[in-house]
Amino acid sequence: MHELGHILLNSEDEFSANIFASNILAPRIAIQYSCKNYRDVVNLFRLSEEAANIAYNDYKRWRLYIVTHNNQMGEIDNVLYKHFYNTKARKFVYCSSECMICGRKMYNTFDRDCGVCTLPRYSYSSFSELDRQLLIAENTWLYGE
Ligand SMILES: [Zn+2]
Numbered sequence: 001m002h003e004l005g006h007i008l009l010n011s012e013d014e015f016s017a018n019i020f021a022s023n024i025l026a027p028r029i030a031i032q033y034s035c036k037n038y039r040d041v042v043n044l045f046r047l048s049e050e051a052a053n054i055a056y057n058d059y060k061r062w063r064l065y066i067v068t069h070n071n072q073m074g075e076i077d078n079v080l081y082k083h084f085y086n087t088k089a090r091k092f093v094y095c096s097s098e099c100m101i102c103g104r105k106m107y108n109t110f111d112r113d114c115g116v117c118t119l120p121r122y123s124y125s126s127f128s129e130l131d132r133q134l135l136i137a138e139n140t141w142l143y144g145e
Pocket residue numbers: 002003006013014017
């Protein structure tokens with residue numbers, strides 16, 4: 001991506017080539033909705049620590065620019081946002097899967113199960129009424145209780 005940056009930007013400048021590559025590999029709008037720190041950037045975008053630091057610091061500049069300019073995102077950011085916006089989940093979705101146990105749709109997590117159906121039964125009271133009813137229904141369906 002760095003070399004492609006040199007070609008497309010028609011420039012020998014190393015910094016520009018790095019920023020070009022960084023924006024392709026870890027778009028700032030995607031960092032906005034998926035990362036809390038540079039470590040998340042390392043894990044999610046599979047970047048080296050150095051590249052992730054560059055991306056995360058540039059992301060912070062990007063965000064600062066937007067919030068100080070009437071929250072106006074750029075045209076490319078808008079296109080990317082629309083591409084990743086999931087109308088069912090009603091949010092930016094970079095990864096979707098299903099719980100291996102109950103089949104519930106899960107967004108933006110690499111966990112294999114939803115966490116609700118793996119909780120021990122004695123903790124029924126600690127989550128919402130809807131979760132409780134769903135879990136009981138699942139248990140009835142699975143175990144006939
Ligand atoms: Zn170079």
